[in-house]
Amino acid sequence: MSFLRDLYGFFMTRKKFWLTPIIIVLLLLGLLIIFGSSSALAPFVYTLF
Amino acid sequence: MTYILGISAYYHDSAAALIDNGHIVAAAQEERFTRIKQDCRFPVHAVSYVLEEAGINLDQVDQIAFYDKPYLKFERLLETYHAMIPKGLASFLSAIPIWIREKLFMRQELNRALKRFGTKIPPLYFPEHHLSHAASAFYPSPFNEAAILTIDGVGEWATTSLAHGKNHEITVLRELHFPHSLGLLYAAFTAYCGFRVNSGEYKLMGLAPYGQKNSKRVKHWKELIYEHLIDLRSDGSMLMNQKYFEYATGLRMYHQKRWQQLFGIPPRQPETEISQEYMDMALAIQEVTEEIVLRLVKTVIELTGCRNLVMAGGAALNCSANGFLLKQKLFDQLWIQPAAGDAGGSLGAALAVHHIVNGNQRNIVSNNDQMQGAYLGPKFNSDDVTRTAKRYKAIYHTLENRDELCDIVSDLIADGNVVGWFQGRMEFGPRALGNRSILGDPRNPDMQKRLNLKIKYREGFRPFAPSILESEIKNYFDIDTISPYMLLVAPVTSKLLNSLPEKYDELPLYERLYFQRSKLPAITHVDYSARIQSVNETTNPEYARLLRTFQKRHDCPVLVNTSFNVRGEPIVCTPDDAYRCFMRTEMDYLVVENFLFNKKEQPNFKERTNWKEIFTLD
Missing domain, CATH: 3.30.420.40 (ATPase, nucleotide binding domain)
Incomplete structure (x- = not known):
């Protein structure tokens, strides 16, 4: 939660909203990489490709 | 009591600093403990040391300051890649995973790393990189008001910043931004x-x-x-x-x-x-x-x-x-933070929180700065030294009388010996200032060559710096201020210089280098300059005593002072590090506190690993 709060604070201060989609996509990709390496989620990840 | 812990990490030269009500309690670089040059990992050992020095654990720390703003840095990375696209794809692919995994979650990363030091994590602050530098330059300085200039590679966006410090406030006036640096x-x-x-x-x-x-x-x-x-x-x-x-x-x-x-x-x-x-x-x-x-x-x-x-x-x-x-002569007085690099950012970040966030006034009591000579690291007692001696079966002489010790050491130096000098608290920052130093006689014509090639194992062209009693500085160098942190270069005074041969400038490098340019050849660079350290009797009484003794007995208040390490190795921290470095090189004597080690008396020294392979060349 503190991460999301910090991120929100960053956007509100810097007001560079065009970075939002880039950061969200990168974070989703990051999540995919992290969870993709664990066996339980791997089958779901493979189906995405 | 208000304790603030400052941390710099994850780029290069990690460090930790602790202040108590604005007073600097301790500061140290992680590399000194891990023996990995410019170690960039979270400074576990440095944090542990600074807390130990204050006799507290993390529960008693009120605030923590990290030396930069990770999100702002990430913004710079993304904008740069965006502006340069499609160039930089390889760099993007190598940098982004680290950011997504760790650096974007810096608060969580720091919380995780700090957990071992206490049961609760104090509030975390992230002052900007250049503000941390500016704070490290202004708050410990002896000035109530100052013009502040900070220049480095890059922080978040800023590469240079111009600021104004007055009382406890810093106002940033102008910045130069990446990629212009x-x-x-x-x-x-x-x-x-x-x-x-x-x-x-x-x-x-x-x-x-x-x-x-x-x-x-x-x-x-x-x-x-x-x-x-x-x-x-x-x-x-x-x-x-x-x-x-x-x-x-x-x-x-x-x-x-x-x-x-x-x-x-x-x-x-x-x-x-x-x-x-x-x-x-x-x-x-x-x-x-x-x-x-x-x-x-x-x-x-x-x-x-x-x-x-x-x-x-x-x-x-x-x-x-x-x-x-x-x-x-553009200004009246100049003060430079001795830990000017990123390590000093830990101290600056802590001071920025103390003065800017908490609004505390500064307490300037005299013309002295607040850095305590930069002697902010760990010190070791006689038990530590005897333990080292026991471990290596080393032979030593104990000299309880400091005057006698200085008499002996100054005579050894004057006889052409190279002496490792280990006293008191370790220095914070890149310079050895007489507590973790290798010393020699600056008048000795072979000293520079010997120190470079047989002690430090580094490039022969590299110059050495002099330490001089503060009261004698003007008699030996053309400089009208003190230089306690070895951060000023000035010419050797003309009366000590020898005249140059014809076509000196056309001679090969090493012929120029080994020509005896002055009465103090080991510390006179080819352009007659020297990187001076002036030693103050109050800030470092033991080193000043040695210089005074050398002057009294050998008519010279100057010593060659180079950091106690070999090429690629962090400066020694413990008596163990010092003894190992002493035995690896052709150093003649080692002095650790009151203990004198003579190389000729030491038993054979064997190491399992080859240190020349461990310390990568810098």
């Missing part, structure tokens, strides 16, 4: 001349005096730099022509083909012989750097109307530029 320009030349970026810059600076001043080539290359590489403005700001640089997108500093076309020489391969061209290149970029810094100083003085100048950031360690500035 004096630090990165100097680093590009460091790489082109065959030295490592982020550590070899001081070698380039040491090489510059071998360049032929006012020669056609140096003049021409300076013109090329101004014409093609940078667009320098009158206020010291500049634009760098990104056509010639790759650091913004690539994994290299410069565009090799274009530099080769421009300067007509290929990049020098590391560890190969240094030809005159590279010495001239070092001189050209040094002179350009001095011009840029000069303009920046003029601007910050003009903007603030203040004639006290304080500096920090990696570029403030360029003591030749500092000496040049001093000669220009």
